[in-house]
Amino acid sequence: MADDLLPVDEARARILAELTPTAAETVALAEGAGRVLARGVTARLTQPPADVSAMDGYAVRAMDSAEGATLAVVGTAPAGRPFGGTVGPGEAVRIFTGGFVPDGADAVLLQEDATASDGTVRVNETVKAGRHIRRRGLDFAEGAEVLPAGRKLTARDIGLAAASNNPWLAVHRRPRIGILATGDEIALPGDPIPPGGIVSSNAHALAALVRASGGDAVVLPIAPDDTHAIAEVAATAHAFDLLVTTGGASVGEHDLIQKALGGEGFALGFWKIAMRPGKPLIWGRLGRTPVLGLPGNPVSALVCGVVFLIPAIATLSGLPGAAAPTRRVVTAVALPENDRRADHLRATLSVDGDGRMMATPAQVQDSSMLATLARADALVLRAPFAPALPAGAEVEAVMLAELGV
Numbered sequence: 001m002a003d004d005l006l007p008v009d010e011a012r013a014r015i016l017a018e019l020t021p022t023a024a025e026t027v028a029l030a031e032g033a034g035r036v037l038a039r040g041v042t043a044r045l046t047q048p049p050a051d052v053s054a055m056d057g058y059a060v061r062a063m064d065s066a067e068g069a070t071l072a073v074v075g076t077a078p079a080g081r082p083f084g085g086t087v088g089p090g091e092a093v094r095i096f097t098g099g100f101v102p103d104g105a106d107a108v109l110l111q112e113d114a115t116a117s118d119g120t121v122r123v124n125e126t127v128k129a130g131r132h133i134r135r136r137g138l139d140f141a142e143g144a145e146v147l148p149a150g151r152k153l154t155a156r157d158i159g160l161a162a163a164s165n166n167p168w169l170a171v172h173r174r175p176r177i178g179i180l181a182t183g184d185e186i187a188l189p190g191d192p193i194p195p196g197g198i199v200s201s202n203a204h205a206l207a208a209l210v211r212a213s214g215g216d217a218v219v220l221p222i223a224p225d226d227t228h229a230i231a232e233v234a235a236t237a238h239a240f241d242l243l244v245t246t247g248g249a250s251v252g253e254h255d256l257i258q259k260a261l262g263g264e265g266f267a268l269g270f271w272k273i274a275m276r277p278g279k280p281l282i283w284g285r286l287g288r289t290p291v292l293g294l295p296g297n298p299v300s301a302l303v304c305g306v307v308f309l310i311p312a313i314a315t316l317s318g319l320p321g322a323a324a325p326t327r328r329v330v331t332a333v334a335l336p337e338n339d340r341r342a343d344h345l346r347a348t349l350s351v352d353g354d355g356r357m358m359a360t361p362a363q364v365q366d367s368s369m370l371a372t373l374a375r376a377d378a379l380v381l382r383a384p385f386a387p388a389l390p391a392g393a394e395v396e397a398v399m400l401a402e403l404g405v
Contacts, residue, residue, distance in 0.1 A: 005274035007384075008342045012308055012323065014269065015283055018290060021318040022173040022241060029162055032153045034214060035171035036318040041147035043164035047139040051101040053077070055132045058092040058114055058121055059105035062129035069123045073116070077102055092121050101133055108132035140164060150318055152214075175215040175316035178240035179203050180233055182223045182247040183296060201370060202246040202294070202301045209305045210244075212404030213313040227259055234261055237289040241316050244309065245282070247296030261286055274384060276341045277367035278304040297367040303344050303379065306398065306405055324403060326381065326396040332360040335382065335389040343382035346372050347397065359397055376400060 006014075024038035053059065059077060071092040077083040079098030087093055087104035095101070095108060106129045113125040140146050146164050147157055153169070161169060186200040187193045200222060207217035218240065223230045237243045261284075268284040271293070277300035282293025292308060294301045306324055315321035329349065345361040352358050359380050362372045378397040389395065 005272055005279070005340065006270055008273060008275045008307060009323070011270065011273050011281070011283070012311060012321075015290075015292070015308055015312055016315050016321040018269070018285075019242075019312055019315040019321070022175055022316055024170045025173045026168050026170055029158060029167050029169060032161065032169045032171060033155060033158055035153055035169070035174075036214075037147060037149050037151050037153065037169065038172045038318060039170040040145045040149045041161050041164065041166050041169065043140045043142050043144050043146050045165045046137045046142045047163055048134055048136060050082075050136050052079075052134050053095045053097055053099050053101060053108045053132060054134050055108055055110055056096050057111045057132065058109040059083075059087060059095045059099075059101050060092045060107055060109050060123075060127055061087060061089065061105060062107045062127050062131075064090055065107065065109055065123050065127035067123055067126045070120050071123065073119055073121055075102075106130065106133075150320075152317075152319060172316075172318035175241040175313050176218065176239070177210045177215045177313070178218050178220055178237065178243045179206050179210070180220045180223060180230075180243065180245045182225065182230055182245060184225045186222055186247075188222065201298050202296070205298065205302055206244060206246065206294070206305055206309070209302065209309065209405055210313060213310050214317050215313045231261065234286060237286045237291070240289055242312060243286065243289050243291045245291065245293045246301050261291065266291065274341045275304075275307070276343050277365075278307070278344075279341065281308070295367075298370045299346070299367040299373050302373060302405070306379065306400075306403060307344070310403060310405075324398045326398055327357070328394050329357040329359045329378070329380070329397045331380065331389060331393055331395050332358040332391060334391050335361070335380075335386075335393075335395070337388045338382045338384060338386040340384050342384055343380075343386075344398075345380040345382065346376035347378050347380045348375060349377040349397075359395065 071090055073094055074091045075083045075093045077093050077095040077099040079096055082100040083093045083102040087102050093102050107127045109123060109127050115122040146160055181200050181203040185197040187197055189199050203219045207219050210217035220233050223233045266284055266286045271282045273279055273281045278295055280295050281304055284291050294304045311321035345365060347359040347361040350358050359378055361380055378399055381396045
């Protein structure tokens with residue numbers, strides 16, 4: 001492989017190595033879903049706080065509760081209203097699910113296994129000690145860590161945090177991602193399109209990707225192909241955890257990102273990746289702000305977003321940054337031998353009669369074709385110099401919907 005083309009895995013590793021998670025902020029419990037814990041959550045109480053009944057029935061002493069025994073019902077213990085006395089010999093307390101097991105009782109007789117009559121209850125099935133009792137602390141104990149730092153919170157986690165009496169959570173601040181589109185030829189959707197121009201899609205697509213990945217996207221004004229204009233907009237970089245540019249990443253006469261940012265103290269880490277689409281990619285720093293320069297072709301920008309930007313946002317959010325997970329699928333068509341660049345083939349998925357997931361790459365893989373990308377379900381991955389494969393061979397694929405892309 002040519003020395004000036006960086007392998008995809010190495011490029012991603014170098015990017016992630018230079019990123020650190022955002023600082024912690026405190027949010028209300030209701031706002032915690034999808035956020036990443038900056039500090040672990042500790043239980044502020046014990047759950048259950050006492051031995052409680054797991055069923056509706058009668059709190060009894062097992063030694064008194066052989067089949068055929070008759071017990072005197074001396075009280076009730078519904079959830080939230082404990083029985084204040086003690087269960088003595090030959091006695092029982094009517095109890096309901098979640099009710100505290102009264103002192104003296106060591107088992108619960110199911111109501112289905114009992115016959116109640118005039119203040120007494122007949123045992124129809126022998127009860128064993130400990131039956132149908134949830135012991136104190138069965139779920140968690142006060143002071144125990146119930147959710148670790150670095151966990152992305154699900155609805156289940158929010159329920160656990162609530163049950164452990166935590167109304168506030170310390171989470172990593174959502175990464176603030178600035179997005180700068182450049183080019184004389186682009187216009188915002190709905191604005192007049194200049195002669196020879198096109199509508200800008202990259203900034204909006206990347207902003208959606210950022211939000212789907214847990215970041216806050218700030219779309220900056222389009223910068224024309226002018227070094228001073230690009231530098232002026234880029235001067236706001238200090239406000240962001242990551243500045244993403246799109247367009248101007250190559251070395252053509254109008255590819256000005258490196259030149260414009262260089263005058264502002266930009267330190268280039270690397271550029272040019274051995275991947276398709278997306279060869280011209282820039283990584284560096286503008287002061288303390290990391291900068292990811294994506295290609296201008298819309299498909300290239302989004303595929304690079306999947307490969308590099310999503311893991312970067314994960315790292316900034318306090319999660320492990322890693323390549324997108326893949327699944328094994330079957331190619332529906334023969335695939336030719338690959339060249340030195342890792343390929344990301346836009347493909348649709350279907351299920352054949354044998355239940356196999358089949359991937360059909362688009363016949364034309366041009367990096368300008370957003371319609372093809374929008375119809376795609378997956379990116380079929382082809383390693384550099386991968387050999388030709390016949391139809392029916394297994395391949396690795398990134399599932400786009402699973403990433404929210």
